[in-house]
Amino acid sequence: MIPKGLLNPWLFFGAAVLLLAGVLNNDYYLTLINFIGIYTLLVVGLNLLMGYGGQISLGHAAFFGIGAYSSGILTATCGVNPWLALLAGLVICGITAFLIGVPSLKLRGYYLAMATLGFGIIVYIFLNEAEPLTGGPSGLAGIPNLSLGGLELNTPKRLFLLIWPLLGVILGLSANLVDSRTGRALRALHESEAAAQSLGVNTARVKIMIFVWSALYASLAGSLYAHTMNFIAPSSFGFMFSIKLVTMVVLGGMASIWGSLLGAAVLTVLPEILTMFHDYEVIIFGAILMVVMIFLPRGLVRGILDLWEFRRYKKEGGSIPT
Amino acid sequence: MLLELQEITLAFGGLQALDRVSFAVPSGTVQAVIGPNGAGKTTLFNLITGFLAPQSGRVVFQGHEIQGRPPFEVARLGISRTFQLVQLFDHMSVLENVMVGRHRLSRAGLLAGAVRLPWTRQEDKSIREHALEDLAFVGLADRAHQPAAALPLGLKRLLEIARALAAEPTLLLLDEPASGLDAVETERLQEMILALRERGLTILLVEHDMGLTMEVADRIAVLNYGQLIATGTPREVQKNPEVIAAYLGTDWQT
Numbered sequence: 001m002i003p004k005g006l007l008n009p010w011l012f013f014g015a016a017v018l019l020l021a022g023v024l025n026n027d028y029y030l031t032l033i034n035f036i037g038i039y040t041l042l043v044v045g046l047n048l049l050m051g052y053g054g055q056i057s058l059g060h061a062a063f064f065g066i067g068a069y070s071s072g073i074l075t076a077t078c079g080v081n082p083w084l085a086l087l088a089g090l091v092i093c094g095i096t097a098f099l100i101g102v103p104s105l106k107l108r109g110y111y112l113a114m115a116t117l118g119f120g121i122i123v124y125i126f127l128n129e130a131e132p133l134t135g136g137p138s139g140l141a142g143i144p145n146l147s148l149g150g151l152e153l154n155t156p157k158r159l160f161l162l163i164w165p166l167l168g169v170i171l172g173l174s175a176n177l178v179d180s181r182t183g184r185a186l187r188a189l190h191e192s193e194a195a196a197q198s199l200g201v202n203t204a205r206v207k208i209m210i211f212v213w214s215a216l217y218a219s220l221a222g223s224l225y226a227h228t229m230n231f232i233a234p235s236s237f238g239f240m241f242s243i244k245l246v247t248m249v250v251l252g253g254m255a256s257i258w259g260s261l262l263g264a265a266v267l268t269v270l271p272e273i274l275t276m277f278h279d280y281e282v283i284i285f286g287a288i289l290m291v292v293m294i295f296l297p298r299g300l301v302r303g304i305l306d307l308w309e310f311r312r313y314k315k316e317g318g319s320i321p322t
Numbered sequence: 323m324l325l326e327l328q329e330i331t332l333a334f335g336g337l338q339a340l341d342r343v344s345f346a347v348p349s350g351t352v353q354a355v356i357g358p359n360g361a362g363k364t365t366l367f368n369l370i371t372g373f374l375a376p377q378s379g380r381v382v383f384q385g386h387e388i389q390g391r392p393p394f395e396v397a398r399l400g401i402s403r404t405f406q407l408v409q410l411f412d413h414m415s416v417l418e419n420v421m422v423g424r425h426r427l428s429r430a431g432l433l434a435g436a437v438r439l440p441w442t443r444q445e446d447k448s449i450r451e452h453a454l455e456d457l458a459f460v461g462l463a464d465r466a467h468q469p470a471a472a473l474p475l476g477l478k479r480l481l482e483i484a485r486a487l488a489a490e491p492t493l494l495l496l497d498e499p500a501s502g503l504d505a506v507e508t509e510r511l512q513e514m515i516l517a518l519r520e521r522g523l524t525i526l527l528v529e530h531d532m533g534l535t536m537e538v539a540d541r542i543a544v545l546n547y548g549q550l551i552a553t554g555t556p557r558e559v560q561k562n563p564e565v566i567a568a569y570l571g572t573d574w575q576t
Binding site for chain 2: 173174176177180181182183184187188191192194195196197198199201202203209210213255
């Protein structure tokens with residue numbers, strides 16, 4: 001029998017990060033894992049909004065882009081300290097999300113999806129057209145590395161040691177949030193807005209708070225991305241990337257913190273394995289989305305847990321819960 | 323008077339849902355609203371709780387006009403309700419459903435909750451304890467950790483009441499709480515309503531089960547086609563010829 005405390009996923013997470021930091025020295029794998037970390041950040045944020053709150057955003061790549069370009073422009077063009085640029089990105093993204101959120105979140109379902117989709121497209125066009133500022137379609141180069149206490153984070157290993165502990169903290173904050181008063185209000189309004197309101201929940205306010213909150217995650221991810229790549233171009237922040245993020249949320253599991261990590265990991269690693277299918281990436285994502293929705297509608301994490309519990313019930317000779 | 327309706331009027335298109343309806347609910351009483359289907363009972367509830375605004379007239383709660391205020395503000399004043407079609411948070415546990423009920427009595431915001439400051443930890447603990455008490459009151463304590471969706475309808479109604487009580491309301495509105503309950507459950511509901519009145523809670527009740535209504539109501543208001551046709555004690559209302567006509571048709575008398 002394993003003591004219950006050892007099954008704590010946070011211990012696993014910490015141990016895995018330490019282990020990887022210790023044994024892994026391959027730059028390719030470390031870079032891939034860093035990307036998984038950055039995408040997980042995005043996916044957790046989107047999952048709070050979409051999986052827990054039931055509010056669809058098809059424009060999340062835009063917040064990622066705003067974060068990345070804030071960092072990129074402020075550091076490469078204006079020479080601002082990267083950490084200050086990152087903070088500035090958060091402020092810009094937060095304000096943008098608030099301004100977009102106030103009118104959009106009055107909409108529901110498809111209409112909200114369309115509004116955020118439109119916003120994503122506008123940002124994408126802006127990044128392409130505002131050439132003097134963003135460098136246009138050819139991108140923005142020369143973004144400096146982050147440095148921490150005099151140490152320049154210029155290798156994948158060093159970035160790993162920033163990104164993954166930071167991700168651990170963000171995942172922890174997210175798990176706390178979900179299990180807090182505001183988190184309960186958020187999940188409640190997802191299921192019945194009327195009932196939540198009848199209990200004193202200001203649903204409009206909670207929706208805007210979580211929209212801004214999730215945009216902040218995206219902005220942080222964008223800044224990290226910019227300093228990891230040292231180069232950014234609009235194509236990374238387009239509509240297709242928003243769809244990819246939604247796919248990651250659905251694949252890992254709506255309303256699942258760990259599912260976000262799994263969804264991001266699978267959909268980051270898969271294209272690397274399937275490089276020969278590069279041109280068909282979109283079709284493959286579509287197929288994955290369909291298969292998951294049909295067979296594991298609650299996503300990989302919940303779906304696999306369900307299968308496992310199902311087997312245990314059968315073993316115990318109990319009836320299958322529905 | 324805890325709650326006063328003054329000349330409430332609301333029409334949906336050509337349909338006069340409520341026509342100059344006035345009545346008052348004294349503190350600490352159980353007041354029932356009855357009437358045939360479509361008489362405007364649920365509309366009345368929605369007006370009191372802010373889900374609808376009247377075209378004219380006033381809703382006065384504890385001396386303040388509350389008509390036209392959004393539902394969450396009305397709830398924060400101490401008015402809780404249940405729904406005719408049960409509105410639970412299906413994917414949350416039974417306990418969590420009731421914990422949401424204490425939203426208006428707690429204050430941890432998004433950041434405080436994410437960082438889990440010591441005081442929010444304390445607050446959450448107290449929310450949990452109070453919620454368990456409310457669950458125990460309706461007899462659902464042993465199901466606290468099941469998902470709400472797993473409960474049978476009768477228990478779902480009880481959970482909705484526990485959730486509304488968690489907000490520690492001054493006024494509780496119950497919209498057909500007995501519908502879908504069997505005889506034993508209805509009996510329990512009746513005891514519960516009387517126990518709540520003992521505690522000093524004021525209850526406004528819409529109910530089709532006349533047995534229950536007559537047992538628990540101190541006063542009854544009768545609506546028919548959006549008009550208030552009678553108010554009085556259960557006994558008075560039962561004898562009122564207009565009420566009899568509304569329920570049984572005028573032909574019955576001749």
